[in-house]
Amino acid sequence: xxxxxxxxxxxxxxxxxxxxxxxxxxxxxxxxxxxxxxxxxxxxxxxxxxxxxxxxxxxxxxxxxxxxxxxxxxxxxxxxxxxxxxxxxxxxxxxxxxxxxxxxxxxxxxxxxxxxxxxxxxxxxxxxxxxxxxxxxxxxxxxxxxxxxxxxxxxxxxxxxxxxxxxxxxxxxxxxxxxxxxxxxxxxxxxxxxxxxxxxxxxxxxxxxxxxxxxxxxxxxxxxxxxxxxxxxxxxxxxxxxxxxxxxxxxxxxxxxxxxxxxxxxxxxxxxxxxxxxxxxxxxxxxxxxxxxxxxxxxxxxxxxxxxxxxxxxxxxxxxxxxxxxxxxxxxxxxxxxxxxxxxxxxxxxxxxxxxxxxxxxxxxxxxxxxxxxxxxxxxxxxxxxxxxxxxxxxxxxxxxxxxxxxxxxxxxxxxxxxxxxxxxxxxxxxxxxxxxxxxxxxxxxxxxxxxxxxxxxxxxxxxxxxxxxxxxxxxx
Numbered sequence: 001x002x003x004x005x006x007x008x009x010x011x012x013x014x015x016x017x018x019x020x021x022x023x024x025x026x027x028x029x030x031x032x033x034x035x036x037x038x039x040x041x042x043x044x045x046x047x048x049x050x051x052x053x054x055x056x057x058x059x060x061x062x063x064x065x066x067x068x069x070x071x072x073x074x075x076x077x078x079x080x081x082x083x084x085x086x087x088x089x090x091x092x093x094x095x096x097x098x099x100x101x102x103x104x105x106x107x108x109x110x111x112x113x114x115x116x117x118x119x120x121x122x123x124x125x126x127x128x129x130x131x132x133x134x135x136x137x138x139x140x141x142x143x144x145x146x147x148x149x150x151x152x153x154x155x156x157x158x159x160x161x162x163x164x165x166x167x168x169x170x171x172x173x174x175x176x177x178x179x180x181x182x183x184x185x186x187x188x189x190x191x192x193x194x195x196x197x198x199x200x201x202x203x204x205x206x207x208x209x210x211x212x213x214x215x216x217x218x219x220x221x222x223x224x225x226x227x228x229x230x231x232x233x234x235x236x237x238x239x240x241x242x243x244x245x246x247x248x249x250x251x252x253x254x255x256x257x258x259x260x261x262x263x264x265x266x267x268x269x270x271x272x273x274x275x276x277x278x279x280x281x282x283x284x285x286x287x288x289x290x291x292x293x294x295x296x297x298x299x300x301x302x303x304x305x306x307x308x309x310x311x312x313x314x315x316x317x318x319x320x321x322x323x324x325x326x327x328x329x330x331x332x333x334x335x336x337x338x339x340x341x342x343x344x345x346x347x348x349x350x351x352x353x354x355x356x357x358x359x360x361x362x363x364x365x366x367x368x369x370x371x372x373x374x375x376x377x378x379x380x381x382x383x384x385x386x387x388x389x390x391x392x393x394x395x396x397x398x399x400x401x402x403x404x405x406x407x408x409x410x411x412x413x414x415x416x417x418x419x420x421x422x423x424x425x426x427x428x429x430x431x432x433x434x435x436x437x438x439x440x441x442x443x444x445x446x447x448x449x450x451x452x453x454x455x456x457x458x459x460x461x462x463x464x465x466x467x468x469x470x471x472x473x474x475x476x477x
Contacts, residue, residue: 008217013069015454018470038066076154091465124269155313277406362421
């Protein structure tokens with residue numbers, strides 16, 4: 001190929017998309033290229049519902065790879081902020097680089113873009129201020145912090161439609177996009193990025209040098225998301241890109257009846273509980289709450305299956321699911337949090353014969369595994385058909401498991417029924433954003449012309465803040 005671009009972006013998740021979008025708005029006339037190992041958004045679908053089991057799509061999982069990244073199959077929640085907030089409490093640490101007030105302005109700007117492309121105008125979490133305040137007071141007495149911010153819910157199926165419109169917009173504004181293409185390596189010389197080496201995804205298994213092509217660029221933006229976090233670790237080690245160990249979140253996806261969560265679902269849509277339960281005092285939090293939602297499975301590198309959750313606008317279940325995540329911050333001499341998380345995931349998958357595991361809370365408390373026939377008679381019916389009944393405590397560490405169980409007890413004092421024995425825990429749920437790339441206030445790494453944004457580099461967590469990082473990136477280029 002041997003082409004030359006002004007800006008080349010590795011990845012096509014929200015941070016990459018909004019980098020390209022904002023560059024078109026700035027009338028920069030720059031030649032822009034986005035590269036992703038997955039497919040166009042309209043060609044992405046998960047066969048799980050039809051097959052009733054994860055078939056581990058080749059060469060890459062359709063849920064995690066392709067235009068709009070994992071965002072296309074997420075529940076599609078855009079987390080905003082309260083005007084009176086003195087900090088940004090959800091979504092990472094973008095504000096550390098550009099300041100809180102600038103981040104608020106950026107969220108407002110980015111939110112208008114989402115509205116322009118079809119996001120629901122309704123904001124969740126604004127109507128019941130008094131009721132939310134009472135829940136927050138109750139939470140405080142239980143040793144919990146309940147964060148309430150406005151949420152704009154796209155819905156999984158509507159997110160597909162919205163990102164398709166963004167894909168078409170970029171194509172119509174002469175943004176080049178290479179799909180089903182692997183970035184094999186960065187080209188770096190004398191401390192400066194020169195471009196990338198790529199090959200088509202179909203050659204993934206062959207490692208043939210003749211299949212590699214070179215694409216040159218003045219500036220390269222790494223926006224790989226959580227799916228590309230492991231690739232980014234390899235690139236950082238190979239090219240001496242400065243990083244620091246971040247936090248890896250390890251936990252479970254928790255499923256319980258809508259009836260139990262009805263107040264939180266009605267008043268807030270997504271309640272963000274944060275606690276530090278005894279005895280370890282680790283940070284534990286709820287994340288990605290899906291009222292009337294569905295538990296989902298997604299596949300990462302080396303066939304690792306992780307659990308997640310979806311929430312549709314029109315299709316509904318009778319269960320709410322949410323993540324319960326424990327933050328792990330390792331100290332000297334260990335400096336490989338992503339490897340730790342991957343090993344936990346591999347162990348859980350081994351127990352499930354390559355699948356996600358599911359277990360009743362009551363069985364964990366009784367020290368026994370869950371059997372398939374017990375799930376059939378359980379009052380909470382699992383919404384992930386491919387999950388295998390078993391014992392997740394064989395693979396998730398004692399400290400992590402203790403944190404999760406104590407956290408469930410704490411929330412139960414605020415939300416009665418949260419610790420019901422029929423509630424389900426799915427594992428593993430792990431967030432791979434723990435390789436924190438060191439960047440300056442313009443998002444540039446120690447390699448000249450090489451930038452890092454989004455979830456994969458440890459800057460953001462979630463659709464809105466990843467999108468915001470892309471808008472701000474474009475303004476720096």
